[in-house]
Amino acid sequence: MGEKFDANQPIYLQIVQKAIRQIVRGDLKPGDKLKSVREMAVEYGVNPNTVQRVNSELERMGIIEARRGQGMFVTDDEERLTMLRTELMDGQITQFVRDMRETGFSDEEIVEGVKRYLGLEQH
Amino acid sequence: MDRPIVQFQDVSKRYPGTEALKHATFDLPRGKIIGIIGPNGSGKSTSLKLMAGLLQPDSGTVLVDGEKVSRLVARKVAFLHETDQLYGFYRIGEMIDYFSSIYDDFDTGKAREMLQFLQLDPALKIGSLSKGNRMRVKLVLVLSRNAPLLLLDEPLSGLDPMVRESIIKGLISFLDMERQTVVLTTHEVEEVEPLLDVVAALKDGTVFKVEEADVIRSEYGLSLIDWMKQVYAHTR
Numbered sequence: 001m002g003e004k005f006d007a008n009q010p011i012y013l014q015i016v017q018k019a020i021r022q023i024v025r026g027d028l029k030p031g032d033k034l035k036s037v038r039e040m041a042v043e044y045g046v047n048p049n050t051v052q053r054v055n056s057e058l059e060r061m062g063i064i065e066a067r068r069g070q071g072m073f074v075t076d077d078e079e080r081l082t083m084l085r086t087e088l089m090d091g092q093i094t095q096f097v098r099d100m101r102e103t104g105f106s107d108e109e110i111v112e113g114v115k116r117y118l119g120l121e122q123h
Numbered sequence: 124m125d126r127p128i129v130q131f132q133d134v135s136k137r138y139p140g141t142e143a144l145k146h147a148t149f150d151l152p153r154g155k156i157i158g159i160i161g162p163n164g165s166g167k168s169t170s171l172k173l174m175a176g177l178l179q180p181d182s183g184t185v186l187v188d189g190e191k192v193s194r195l196v197a198r199k200v201a202f203l204h205e206t207d208q209l210y211g212f213y214r215i216g217e218m219i220d221y222f223s224s225i226y227d228d229f230d231t232g233k234a235r236e237m238l239q240f241l242q243l244d245p246a247l248k249i250g251s252l253s254k255g256n257r258m259r260v261k262l263v264l265v266l267s268r269n270a271p272l273l274l275l276d277e278p279l280s281g282l283d284p285m286v287r288e289s290i291i292k293g294l295i296s297f298l299d300m301e302r303q304t305v306v307l308t309t310h311e312v313e314e315v316e317p318l319l320d321v322v323a324a325l326k327d328g329t330v331f332k333v334e335e336a337d338v339i340r341s342e343y344g345l346s347l348i349d350w351m352k353q354v355y356a357h358t359r
Binding site: 046 | 154155288291295298300316317318320336337340341345346349
């Protein structure tokens with residue numbers, strides 16, 4: 001198992017987020033087959049119902065799809081996956097910018113700060 | 124919705140000197156892994172024994188799968204006791220054969236598969252097993268029955284982390300969630316937290332809350348432990 005969850009957040013949401021990250025990072029590619037519900041449940045050390053719920057959530061989002069009798073697959077719809085990437089990025093940026101503004105930084109300072117940080121990182 | 128797998132209707136149970144359950148009324152849903160949680164002496168074990176037909180209520184009714192609980196309920200219920208119920212002189216394999224001879228719903232193929240999964244040698248004598256391995260054997264015996272209700276009394280109690288993990292994995296791997304419901308008692312909520320769908324909280328012999336674990340996390344933003352602390356504080 002070895003999976004640790006934040007005890008204050010629904011576990012199914014935490015797994016949904018993990019799966020999305022795997023897809024955006026490219027660990028899971030368009031058209032890849034997902035592990036079975038049972039395998040995922042054992043891997044995460046969670047209840048199979050929780051994994052079922054993760055799958056319906058991802059399916060509802062259009063990120064994975066069921067193929068009759070074969071299981072669940074990452075969608076082939078590249079457009080949807082590109083959109084997902086953008087959504088994820090926007091989400092993180094929104095959060096970051098909100099925190100920064102609340103801490104009293106101006107938009108110019110934020111942009112400068114990010115550039116400086118990335119510049120330093122490239123050394 | 125399906126009929127609940129377990130129904131307690133105004134159930135009371137007294138032991139000399141204590142009242143274990145007081146007018147407990149609650150339903151447990153089907154196809155879930157349900158944790159009965161609560162402090163020691165809150166009536167967890169008594170509730171489980173009432174479901175198994177090992178105890179009779181002093182008043183009120185306990186229904187399992189819509190049927191009033193009697194000794195006959197054993198057909199529908201597989202019970203994992205906290206205390207040891209195994210015969211030390213049997214080998215694991217003989218224990219499996221013995222169980223398959225007393226229970227019609229015992230799936231010997233599944234039992235063999237589970238032994239392999241849990242790395243248990245059928246030739247070993249029960250009496251020679253470590254505590255962890257005895258618990259593994261008990262899990263095999265319970266899960267190999269195609270009973271609609273599986274009751275596990277403190278399945279992780281006093282076991283080291285490696286054994287706990289293998290017990291949890293064995294449970295997830297071999298449970299048939301389409302047809303089976305698991306009710307387990309625990310006083311170590313942290314250990315089983317990711318496993319539970321539903322939590323039934325007991326205090327002073329009354330079940331005051333049956334709630335989905337993820338609802339507790341999303342609606343209250345609390346871990347099960349913090350939620351427990353809060354609910355127990357409110358009912359004082």
